[in-house]
Amino acid sequence: MTKLNINGRERTVDADPDTPLLWALRDNLGLTGTKFGCGIALCGTCTVLMDGRPIRACTTPISALEGSRITTIEAATADGDAVGAAVQAAWIRHDVAQCGYCQSGQIMSAIALLKSVPRGSTPSAADIDAAMAGNLCRCGTYARIRAAVADAARALA
Amino acid sequence: MLPDAFLPNASLPNAFADDLPPALRQLLARNAPADPQPMSRRRFLKLTSLGGLALGAFPLIAGAQDTAGAAAALKPTQQPAAFLHIAPDGVVTVAINRLEFGQGVQTALPMILAEELDADWSKVQTRFGDSSPAYADPAVGIHLTGGSNSIHNSFMQYRELGARARAMLLAAAAEHWQVNVISLSTENGAVVRADGLRLGYGELADAAMAQPVPEQVRLKDAKDFRLIGQPTRRLDAQAKSSGQQAFGLDVRLPGQLTALIAHPPVFGARLAALDDTAARAVRGVKAVLRVPVAHGGEGVAVVAEGYWPAQVGREALKLQWDTAAVEKVDSTRQLAHYRELANRPGPRHFDADMAPLKTAPKRIEAEFVFPYLAHAPMEPLNCTVRIGAEGAELWLGTQLPGVDGQAAARVLGLKPEQVKVHVQMAGGGFGRRAVPSSDYVVEACEVARAARAAGLAAPVQLVWSREDDIRGGYYRPMHLHRARIGFDDAGRVLAWDHVLVGQSIAAGTPFEGGMIKNGVDATAVEGMLAPYPFPMRLTVHHPKLNVPVLWWRSVGSTHTAFVMETLVDEIARSTQQDPVAYRMALFGDQHPRHRAALQLAVDRSGYGQRTLPAGHAWGVAVHESFRSVVAYVVEASIEQGQPVLHRVTAGVHCNLAVNPLGVEAQVEGAAIMGLSMCLPGAAITFKDGEVEQRNFDAFAIPRIGDTPAFDVHIVPSAEPPTGMGEPGLPPLAPAFANALARLTGKPIRTLPFERA
Numbered sequence: 001m002t003k004l005n006i007n008g009r010e011r012t013v014d015a016d017p018d019t020p021l022l023w024a025l026r027d028n029l030g031l032t033g034t035k036f037g038c039g040i041a042l043c044g045t046c047t048v049l050m051d052g053r054p055i056r057a058c059t060t061p062i063s064a065l066e067g068s069r070i071t072t073i074e075a076a077t078a079d080g081d082a083v084g085a086a087v088q089a090a091w092i093r094h095d096v097a098q099c100g101y102c103q104s105g106q107i108m109s110a111i112a113l114l115k116s117v118p119r120g121s122t123p124s125a126a127d128i129d130a131a132m133a134g135n136l137c138r139c140g141t142y143a144r145i146r147a148a149v150a151d152a153a154r155a156l157a
Numbered sequence: 158m159l160p161d162a163f164l165p166n167a168s169l170p171n172a173f174a175d176d177l178p179p180a181l182r183q184l185l186a187r188n189a190p191a192d193p194q195p196m197s198r199r200r201f202l203k204l205t206s207l208g209g210l211a212l213g214a215f216p217l218i219a220g221a222q223d224t225a226g227a228a229a230a231l232k233p234t235q236q237p238a239a240f241l242h243i244a245p246d247g248v249v250t251v252a253i254n255r256l257e258f259g260q261g262v263q264t265a266l267p268m269i270l271a272e273e274l275d276a277d278w279s280k281v282q283t284r285f286g287d288s289s290p291a292y293a294d295p296a297v298g299i300h301l302t303g304g305s306n307s308i309h310n311s312f313m314q315y316r317e318l319g320a321r322a323r324a325m326l327l328a329a330a331a332e333h334w335q336v337n338v339i340s341l342s343t344e345n346g347a348v349v350r351a352d353g354l355r356l357g358y359g360e361l362a363d364a365a366m367a368q369p370v371p372e373q374v375r376l377k378d379a380k381d382f383r384l385i386g387q388p389t390r391r392l393d394a395q396a397k398s399s400g401q402q403a404f405g406l407d408v409r410l411p412g413q414l415t416a417l418i419a420h421p422p423v424f425g426a427r428l429a430a431l432d433d434t435a436a437r438a439v440r441g442v443k444a445v446l447r448v449p450v451a452h453g454g455e456g457v458a459v460v461a462e463g464y465w466p467a468q469v470g471r472e473a474l475k476l477q478w479d480t481a482a483v484e485k486v487d488s489t490r491q492l493a494h495y496r497e498l499a500n501r502p503g504p505r506h507f508d509a510d511m512a513p514l515k516t517a518p519k520r521i522e523a524e525f526v527f528p529y530l531a532h533a534p535m536e537p538l539n540c541t542v543r544i545g546a547e548g549a550e551l552w553l554g555t556q557l558p559g560v561d562g563q564a565a566a567r568v569l570g571l572k573p574e575q576v577k578v579h580v581q582m583a584g585g586g587f588g589r590r591a592v593p594s595s596d597y598v599v600e601a602c603e604v605a606r607a608a609r610a611a612g613l614a615a616p617v618q619l620v621w622s623r624e625d626d627i628r629g630g631y632y633r634p635m636h637l638h639r640a641r642i643g644f645d646d647a648g649r650v651l652a653w654d655h656v657l658v659g660q661s662i663a664a665g666t667p668f669e670g671g672m673i674k675n676g677v678d679a680t681a682v683e684g685m686l687a688p689y690p691f692p693m694r695l696t697v698h699h700p701k702l703n704v705p706v707l708w709w710r711s712v713g714s715t716h717t718a719f720v721m722e723t724l725v726d727e728i729a730r731s732t733q734q735d736p737v738a739y740r741m742a743l744f745g746d747q748h749p750r751h752r753a754a755l756q757l758a759v760d761r762s763g764y765g766q767r768t769l770p771a772g773h774a775w776g777v778a779v780h781e782s783f784r785s786v787v788a789y790v791v792e793a794s795i796e797q798g799q800p801v802l803h804r805v806t807a808g809v810h811c812n813l814a815v816n817p818l819g820v821e822a823q824v825e826g827a828a829i830m831g832l833s834m835c836l837p838g839a840a841i842t843f844k845d846g847e848v849e850q851r852n853f854d855a856f857a858i859p860r861i862g863d864t865p866a867f868d869v870h871i872v873p874s875a876e877p878p879t880g881m882g883e884p885g886l887p888p889l890a891p892a893f894a895n896a897l898a899r900l901t902g903k904p905i906r907t908l909p910f911e912r913a
Binding site for chain 1: 258259260261390391393394395396397398399400401402403404406407409415440441462463464465466468469533534535536537582583584585586587620622623624818822825826827828829830832852853854858859860861862863864865866867
């Protein structure tokens with residue numbers, strides 16, 4: 001049994017301690033908003049936040065997460081989180097998604113970036129590209145992702 | 158749960174209905190229901206039953222059809238009942254007769270219907286159609302998503318559906334108010350009386366159900382459109398920005414197990430020895446099963462309580478493969494073989510007098526090489542199968558639900574009508590979910606069947622890991638092109654001798670007879686020559702190799718556009734002509750859409766007007782595919798030896814753009830996929846029969862930092878719309894290459910671009 005703090009709730013997962021967080025979320029806890037893309041941390045589709053930092057859930061074993069706070073896309077705007085709300089609103093305003101499959105991970109990376117930016121400042125175009133470099137999108141929505149992140153940053157500044 | 162009906166069929170995802178050769182038409186006709194039965198009331202009610210929606214369902218037609226026969230002349234694809242539901246609160250639910258996998262039909266199709274219905278757009282939602290005949294492509298006759306056909310083939314269909322329902326709502330209101338229907342109008346989800354009194358569609362839905370379905374309806378004049386042509390955000394934007402959108406891989410049935418298959422390292426290889434002791438000992442592993450896999454091979458399925466134990470179990474398998482009986486492709490040898498083939502005579506697709514080649518004042522000799530490419534949709538391939546006492550159900554995102562359902566029936570020993578396919582939202586596809594052999598669907602059914610035989614009567618979700626996806630076959634074919642062009646100092650082409658070598662996509666599929674004419678696969682040569690008036694001889698070779706090939710977004714134009722547009726540019730350069738002016742002269746008056754698209758891109762980019770920074774160059778390309786024309790004017794440079802694409806200005810001619818915002822998104826996305834062909838890592842290669850790439854490390858696709866600035870412009874038009882899922886792809890790579898050739902003076906003949 002592994003105890004995890006997922007989206008502010010204590011959850012117990014009955015799985016091998018080596019089980020990656022991705023599969024604990026999807027197969028044990030029924031949280032399918034976090035997606036599987038490559039399984040070896042190359043595509044960013046499974047990105048979640050660990051204590052506010054983006055991690056790849058597909059290569060992070062649950063045994064490494066006891067005592068950490070995990071936030072998934074399902075709770076990204078919970079409790080009035082201003083950053084999550086601004087990012088999601090910008091994603092909709094810019095009509096970012098096409099197939100939408102990678103967007104959970106894209107949004108979590110964007111939220112992590114904007115939470116790390118000091119209040120009153122906005123990330124540069126290079127900062128945005130660097131923060132989003134680990135997230136692949138086969139539909140090619142990158143131009144809209146750039147615009148949406150910049151827009152959300154302006155709304156939060 | 159048994160399906161009401163099933164549409165048995167074959168399909169042709171990349172051809173237009175009216176281009177279907179007779180042989181294929183026969184094939185389709187043979188598999189189609191001989192004489193579509195009018196819907197019974199029970200069946201009709203099933204089609205219109207929508208979980209979670211209020212009673213008082215709109216339509217509609219069952220009584221009318223059973224008795225009066227007013228709508229008997231209408232096909233299932235023309236019956237509003239299967240497509241439209243209006244709840245008492247006015248919420249309009251529109252059925253989508255396609256797979257939504259990013260291309261935006263889930264927004265554009267309801268826009269079209271809602272336009273003629275005069276619906277309140279804020280109350281429109283959607284659901285996916287199933288394998289019922291109503292959701293067949295009205296032009297092709299089968300349920301398919303491909304060939305950029307969705308909007309082109311369903312534009313009139315969805316308009317008429319909306320107009321029919323509107324007429325019935327009007328008739329119901331006229332009866333209610335006891336007034337002549339002529340005195341009524343509709344507006345934003347309500348019928349309006351002359352004195353301004355309104356009845357909402359939700360209030361009228363029940364009464365409208367009793368009205369006959371009109372056969373003939375008058376459609377709006379295009380100038381009165383208020384939804385069509387408006388940039389409209391996607392209806393799924395909220396769900397896809399919040400983690401709420403479910404895809405095929407998110408299907409969770411009670412008791413469901415996950416299966417992974419250890420596939421042979423070479424296509425078609427068999428298992429020589431298996432030790433599954435360690436795999437069976439993995440906690441959560443329920444079964445290890447030898448199963449037939451795609452391409453005549455054999456594999457080992459690990460069925461487990463979740464993906465992770467299935468993967469650990471698969472890794473614990475000790476496997477020995479027998480590859481002796483199968484061809485082991487080697488990319489280096491294959492290229493040498495293709496070069497040798499190109500010297501031989503072969504079937505001709507075009508012919509012309511090649512004598513002027515000897516005397517032409519100027520000549521170009523060029524050889525192009527294009528590698529195999531994986532589709533690599535972000536959602537890994539998957540299929541969930543539940544076998545019941547009387548039939549089976551499948552859940553998957555598929556471009557060919559009918560073909561996949563039929564394949565499932567064959568494997569499971571069922572009649573086609575005993576298999577129900579639930580079409581799921583798909584995380585990309587690009588052709589990979591339109592497989593004539595239904596490869597991963599068949600595998601899922603084999604596993605489910607074997608599991609059941611082993612006493613595991615649980616639903617099974619087969620997942621192809623990313624490694625399975627990259628290594629598992631069905632690639633854009635590798636191609637070799639060779640051109641010898643003779644032209645004069647004015648750039649007039651006197652003779653163009655061209656050879657194309659590449660596997661046929663249709664060969665060995667049910668489409669072989671229809672798509673291959675005189676030894677030439679239509680999908681290999683599409684995009685050659687037109688719109689240029691050149692005397693061309695085109696010789697085609699289709700070698701057979703142990704590599705499964707498939708349509709990949711924009712299909713033949715992925716390579717033919719590159720060849721044509723870089724060579725045309727080279728002729729212009731070598732005769733000191735402006736590449737835009739040279740093309741425009743060749744288009745003449747014969748190709749007004751090419752002219753308009755290119756002119757728009759030129760005007761909006763500042764080409765020829767704006768001075769570029771030092772080290773930057775313009776590149777131009779224009780190409781028609783799937784009936785739409787896209788022109789790109791790009792700005793590129795070379796930074797530290799690496800090609801960089803800075804800006805893309807698009808001129809698009811797709812006739813009437815139903816949703817300009819969707820068209821823009823498709824152009825941007827297709828351009829990025831076109832760019833993906835250029836960048837390092839865009840190749841699937843073989844050594845000793847094995848794919849050398851495994852995942853997104855070696856098979857690379859563009860990242861955000863590779864993305865140019867986009868500027869997409871659409872030529873205004875009121876003509877019936879043509880599709881935009883694919884046409885944005887082909888001209889990107891040649892436009893980029895033309896800019897680089899301008900910088901270096903060296904034409905690019907190989908994709909991906911060779912490292913500097």
